[in-house]
């Protein structure tokens with residue numbers, strides 16, 4: 001097996017009742033790679049990410065993290081999920097804890113790392129995303145953009161092998177989108193392994209090593225950003241990109 | 249007002265108030281335990297136990313305490329189980345309260361948003377860690393007002409204990425009225441005794457709820 005492969009998806013199938021949402025998707029992400037996943041609303045992007053860290057049962061195929069199967073409902077999930085960071089559209093910070101306590105929960109309670117070491121790392125990560133003065137604040141006291149940056153730190157501090165970001169700027173006011181995307185771009189350029197779902201095409205082009213277009217439950221096109229955004233192979237990709245052109 | 253009568257008999261009220269409080273507190277503590285266990289069975293949808301807990305909750309909430317007490321005091325001896333009035337009072341109150349507490353705890357547990365459960369899961373927290381660090385703290389602040397209301401409701405329900413010949417406050421008042429016809433004095437002392445018992449608790453709960461509300465902002 002290739003040492004460099006972080007996550008491997010083989011012929012994944014996901015069904016909600018009659019609704020076949022993912023109909024045979026295969027995908028490999030290597031260490032340090034940033035994959036941007038795009039596609040029309042409702043095409044199953046969130047569902048795919050949720051299957052990757054075992055939040056959803058799957059009806060066919062497999063998901064492997066470093067060769068180990070990610071299986072919904074299995075005990076091994078608790079260990080595997082520490083290797084997969086996930087950031088959601090609605091931040092999901094715990095409202096009853098300060099920003100710092102949110103960030104320290106998993107490394108201290110789950111990974112049993114020393115409080116002092118974790119505090120130091122948490123503070124330096126908070127500084128890095130511009131939240132050095134917000135450690136003692138509660139989530140409700142922060143703007144959406146600040147909450148989302150804190151949520152990114154909460155995932156990062158567990159030292160995951162891969163980060164899954166699901167439309168993390170979709171709930172933000174436009175002026176806050178940039179501050180969050182800059183943090184992600186910084187991660188992408190510094191060797192983090194990520195799968196990013198986004199509707200921000202300019203960001204996708206800047207951050208991606210590879211762009212994947214999903215539609216109808218399958219991968220329609222998969223290309224490097226230079227190729228995908230300038231000269232896509234498929235008519236479907238051209239059409240999808242044209243829906244964004246008014247904003248250019 | 250017959251002050252001599254009051255002076256003569258108020259110790260009787262104190263003694264029966266102590267009994268009421270003892271059984272009330274015991275029954276309420278048990279009802280919290282029963283309610284928490286039932287709420288967890290239902291929250292995690294544990295097979296079989298989920299159904300039993302739900303059925304019990306409906307049964308206990310939809311029958312009057314006095315009926316439950318009659319069942320314990322007059323019904324059970326027919327099948328050979330004889331309980332003291334004190335045991336009947338405690339068990340009856342716990343049975344009634346368990347159902348109400350279960351509902352209050354369950355609504356608190358259910359109020360925790362799905363995204364927080366998924367965030368906890370994706371951080372690698374297991375079920376117990378998620379319950380302790382994420383669900384319970386949020387559920388507690390949601391459940392507290394309802395739990396406090398239950399406590400006061402249950403304390404007031406203790407007034408039917410006399411039906412199974414527990415010498416509680418109500419029993420004392422009825423007894424004195426029957427013997428001496430000092431209805432006004434006997435009832436006034438009864439009202440005052442209940443007020444002294446319940447009013448301070450009510451005030452403490454109101455303050456507690458106010459604090460919780462501020463914390464949640």
Ligand SMILES: Nc1ncnc2c1ncn2[C@@H]1O[C@H](COP(=O)(O)OP(=O)(O)O)[C@@H](O)[C@H]1O
Nearest residue numbers: 016019021039040041042043044045046047048
């Ligand atoms: N929990 C669910 N139950 C039933 N259907 C769902 C559920 N989650 C998502 N779906 C369906 O799956 C499809 C893909 O949804 P989603 O993955 O959220 O799309 P996207 O993230 O690309 O917008 C949609 O048709 C949606 O209705």
Ligand SMILES: [Mg+2]
Nearest residue numbers: 045046047167
């Ligand atoms: Mg989505």
